[in-house]
Amino acid sequence: MADERTAQSWDPGWGADFLADFAVLSAIGATPGGGVERQAATAEDGQMRDWFSRWLRDRGFEVRTDPVGNLIGLCELAAGAPYILVGSHLDSQPLAGRFDGAYGVLAGAHAAYRVTEALRAAGTEPRFNLAVIDWFNEEGSRFKPSMMGSGVHTGVLPLAAALATRDPRGISVREALADIGYLGTGTLPEVAGYAEVHIEQGPGMEASGTTIGAVDRTWCANKYEVVVTGEQSHTGSTPMAMRRDALLSAARLVVAVNELTASVGDGELHTSVGELTVEPNSPVVVAREVRLLMDIRSSDSGLNARAFALLEQRIADIEAATRTSIDIVSRSVWASGPFPASGIKLVEEVADELALPRGRVATLAGHDATNMNAVVPTLLFFVPSAGGISHAEREFTRDEDLVAGLSVMTGVLGRLARDGFSY
Amino acid sequence: MADERTAQSWDPGWGADFLADFAVLSAIGATPGGGVERQAATAEDGQMRDWFSRWLRDRGFEVRTDPVGNLIGLCELAAGAPYILVGSHLDSQPLAGRFDGAYGVLAGAHAAYRVTEALRAAGTEPRFNLAVIDWFNEEGSRFKPSMMGSGVHTGVLPLAAALATRDPRGISVREALADIGYLGTGTLPEVAGYAEVHIEQGPGMEASGTTIGAVDRTWCANKYEVVVTGEQSHTGSTPMAMRRDALLSAARLVVAVNELTASVGDGELHTSVGELTVEPNSPVVVAREVRLLMDIRSSDSGLNARAFALLEQRIADIEAATRTSIDIVSRSVWASGPFPASGIKLVEEVADELALPRGRVATLAGHDATNMNAVVPTLLFFVPSAGGISHAEREFTRDEDLVAGLSVMTGVLGRLARDGFSY
Numbered sequence: 001m002a003d004e005r006t007a008q009s010w011d012p013g014w015g016a017d018f019l020a021d022f023a024v025l026s027a028i029g030a031t032p033g034g035g036v037e038r039q040a041a042t043a044e045d046g047q048m049r050d051w052f053s054r055w056l057r058d059r060g061f062e063v064r065t066d067p068v069g070n071l072i073g074l075c076e077l078a079a080g081a082p083y084i085l086v087g088s089h090l091d092s093q094p095l096a097g098r099f100d101g102a103y104g105v106l107a108g109a110h111a112a113y114r115v116t117e118a119l120r121a122a123g124t125e126p127r128f129n130l131a132v133i134d135w136f137n138e139e140g141s142r143f144k145p146s147m148m149g150s151g152v153h154t155g156v157l158p159l160a161a162a163l164a165t166r167d168p169r170g171i172s173v174r175e176a177l178a179d180i181g182y183l184g185t186g187t188l189p190e191v192a193g194y195a196e197v198h199i200e201q202g203p204g205m206e207a208s209g210t211t212i213g214a215v216d217r218t219w220c221a222n223k224y225e226v227v228v229t230g231e232q233s234h235t236g237s238t239p240m241a242m243r244r245d246a247l248l249s250a251a252r253l254v255v256a257v258n259e260l261t262a263s264v265g266d267g268e269l270h271t272s273v274g275e276l277t278v279e280p281n282s283p284v285v286v287a288r289e290v291r292l293l294m295d296i297r298s299s300d301s302g303l304n305a306r307a308f309a310l311l312e313q314r315i316a317d318i319e320a321a322t323r324t325s326i327d328i329v330s331r332s333v334w335a336s337g338p339f340p341a342s343g344i345k346l347v348e349e350v351a352d353e354l355a356l357p358r359g360r361v362a363t364l365a366g367h368d369a370t371n372m373n374a375v376v377p378t379l380l381f382f383v384p385s386a387g388g389i390s391h392a393e394r395e396f397t398r399d400e401d402l403v404a405g406l407s408v409m410t411g412v413l414g415r416l417a418r419d420g421f422s423y
Numbered sequence: 424m425a426d427e428r429t430a431q432s433w434d435p436g437w438g439a440d441f442l443a444d445f446a447v448l449s450a451i452g453a454t455p456g457g458g459v460e461r462q463a464a465t466a467e468d469g470q471m472r473d474w475f476s477r478w479l480r481d482r483g484f485e486v487r488t489d490p491v492g493n494l495i496g497l498c499e500l501a502a503g504a505p506y507i508l509v510g511s512h513l514d515s516q517p518l519a520g521r522f523d524g525a526y527g528v529l530a531g532a533h534a535a536y537r538v539t540e541a542l543r544a545a546g547t548e549p550r551f552n553l554a555v556i557d558w559f560n561e562e563g564s565r566f567k568p569s570m571m572g573s574g575v576h577t578g579v580l581p582l583a584a585a586l587a588t589r590d591p592r593g594i595s596v597r598e599a600l601a602d603i604g605y606l607g608t609g610t611l612p613e614v615a616g617y618a619e620v621h622i623e624q625g626p627g628m629e630a631s632g633t634t635i636g637a638v639d640r641t642w643c644a645n646k647y648e649v650v651v652t653g654e655q656s657h658t659g660s661t662p663m664a665m666r667r668d669a670l671l672s673a674a675r676l677v678v679a680v681n682e683l684t685a686s687v688g689d690g691e692l693h694t695s696v697g698e699l700t701v702e703p704n705s706p707v708v709v710a711r712e713v714r715l716l717m718d719i720r721s722s723d724s725g726l727n728a729r730a731f732a733l734l735e736q737r738i739a740d741i742e743a744a745t746r747t748s749i750d751i752v753s754r755s756v757w758a759s760g761p762f763p764a765s766g767i768k769l770v771e772e773v774a775d776e777l778a779l780p781r782g783r784v785a786t787l788a789g790h791d792a793t794n795m796n797a798v799v800p801t802l803l804f805f806v807p808s809a810g811g812i813s814h815a816e817r818e819f820t821r822d823e824d825l826v827a828g829l830s831v832m833t834g835v836l837g838r839l840a841r842d843g844f845s846y
Contacts, residue, residue, distance in 0.1 A: 094703035235695035251677035272658035280517035
């Protein structure tokens with residue numbers, strides 16, 4: 001059964017071209033552990049963009065960079081018509097996998113190129129043009145917040161705020177983009193719809209034998225930036241009862257955030273603290289301040305709210321026990337939103353034509369498609385991740401699944417160029 | 424009573440000179456919060472050393488720097504005789520107080536200068552010469568381990584290892600010392616005894632009304648460098664049960680280390696984790712590794728051992744619960760050692776002559792005197808710290824206590840130059 005499916009979706013020459021390009025792209029910023037590290041606007045991100053810009057120009061795309069570093073390749077077949085945009089992001093987390101983001105950009109580019117070549121060959125003028133985009137700084141590891149390029153494009157983040165954001169070494173987005181030559185002045189065209197393919201980053205599709213997962217909804221995420229304030233003192237000589245230890249308080253908070261998931265049932269709620277910095281971070285100094293980022297995610301905003309209410313009680317207890325203060329200095333929410341049924345139907349139809357096992361999935365992670373879904377008709381679909389591993393060098397998706405996703409995206413873009421995308 | 428004591432120990436002109444110099448010195452690396460920041464071999468540490476070198480030369484001291492950056496000022500009155508060394512350290516923690524270390528160096532320098540001037544004026548050749556030392560990197564915040572200069576001098580740390588140590592930005596001790604001009608080639612003279620005055624860094628003396636605290640023993644400290652290993656993955660999409668979260672594991676460890684103190688009685692045991700770093704430290708990545716430094720201190724090495732045995736059980740539980748590994752990659756011990764009775768007696772005699780309230784105290788913190796105590800007769804005494812606050816900008820010792828300590832050190836050095844220091 002698996003072999004039949006593979007045979008149907010696999011175009012040896014075209015799939016091989018894609019995989020060869022993907023191998024070249026994966027060598028940029030490659031790490032010894034088999035992953036990549038191309039954080040936003042680093043030298044490696046710049047090399048990747050240079051390579052991708054050449055790839056686009058060599059195939060006749062017009063390449064532009066906008067003021068927040070979004071890199072777009074346009075192919076105008078229908079003069080003056082709006083564009084269907086396809087893409088994802090080329091930046092990565094530290095010591096990340098090869099697939100997250102980069103797969104979607106390259107698959108989108110190959111699919112758009114194949115569709116436009118076919119239309120050119122047939123002499124057909126489509127109703128919509130196609131363009132491919134590498135959104136700037138989806139990952140948010142170097143510069144916060146994540147999904148920065150699509151956030152600015154869709155108006156959830158002001159351009160000036162994005163450009164003024166600094167990394168931990170004090171370099172601003174504006175400076176970093178200028179350094180790699182991607183602080184642009186170009187504009188994005190009128191966009192009539194957006195499509196993205198991504199790896200699942202979870203174990204569900206692999207477990208259920210699903211090759212194409214049409215994303216029907218986004219988990220909602222509540223994200224909190226927290227400052228824990230204690231009092232700096234000497235670790236050796238300060239009596240325990242006199243301490244106001246910000247790191248002890250933060251540690252209790254990390255444990256409390258984790259314990260929320262047990263109180264509302266395993267699997268229904270995801271919580272985490274992934275970033276935590278200590279001041280002054282010296283072995284003989286009781287910490288005066290800890291800053292951390294915590295998030296609470298589930299498919300149900302009510303569940304997130306109940307979890308947060310529980311956490312607030314725990315925070316009050318921790319503050320009293322440690323004589324510190326725990327302040328939430330900023331919060332952001334991604335609402336749990338549905339993706340348009342028309343896009344889901346389109347993905348499923350193309351998958352069925354290719355006889356690819358398909359299903360519906362939710363995305364627990366945020367994607368640029370989450371931002372785009374708020375402003376234009378948007379579709380997002382996944383291919384499986386081995387073991388659900390992501391944001392790690394061991395992230396892996398099989399070649400046949402990569403090519404299956406490329407095939408579906410090609411079919412999808414062909415339909416969207418011809419028919420457009422409506423709710 | 425307090426006024427009487429102050430009147431007896433206060434020499435208006437001499438005390439005022441000392442306080443004026445201390446104010447000048449405290450302006451180097453001053454912070455807006457009233458403290459200082461002069462981490463080892465930074466530009467501020469270099470400025471401080473330049474100022475102190477000039478101070479010594481202006482008063483006829485011969486200034487040398489040894490290969491690990493110990494800065495020494497020698498005054499030879501008795502040709503070829505061994506030296507009594509007095510000093511402390513001019514480096515500081517980040518956002519630290521003005522008194523920790525710098526007070527002891529300047530008080531030692533003023534005392535040594537006054538004694539040698541008096542001997543010169545009297546035409547008396549002492550049995551021992553006097554020298555003042557600024558030990559390199561006592562604090563250990565930028566370069567680990569702490570007490571580096573005295574550690575190399577006393578043979579507990581190899582010179583090559585010290586020079587190769589790198590700060591978090593990759594700069595080595597060798598490079599940093601060369602940058603500020605204090606990678607020397609000088610040698611220390613033959614040392615026959617060591618004396619140090621320091622602020623208490625604890626609340627005991629202030630609470631009991633003690634002005635001069637002769638240190639009779641050092642608390643023993645067990646210090647551990649710990650690596651917690653998890654598995655990097657996506658915070659949003661990785662199911663809770665699949666995570667191996669190094670930060671959660673580390674947070675449980677921080678809490679467990681703190682809880683040890685409740686299990687063995689408040690005040691008898693001090694524990695802490697002051698430094699903790701997370702990799703990759705991104706808000707959307709489950710941490711793959713956390714490194715932290717923890718310590719267990721008490722006056723009793725057996726108590727420390729029992730606390731550590733309890734902690735080992737907790738570590739096994741945490742590893743199992745979080746599916747991470749917690750490895751102790753290095754450990755160091757300061758044995759709880761007594762200081763020689765002869766030095767304690769000398770401090771007490773001088774304090775009594777000056778009618779200063781005195782007592783005996785233990786040092787919970789490590790000092791260069793702790794290293795020196797292993798190789799030559801050593802004395803250490805404290806003046807009070809307001810509220811016991813240290814390693815913080817609010818660290819404070821009253822002028823009259825500073826001058827009282829200076830007076831005692833002057834009396835002590837006069838005796839030591841005349842009679843020497845034996846066990």
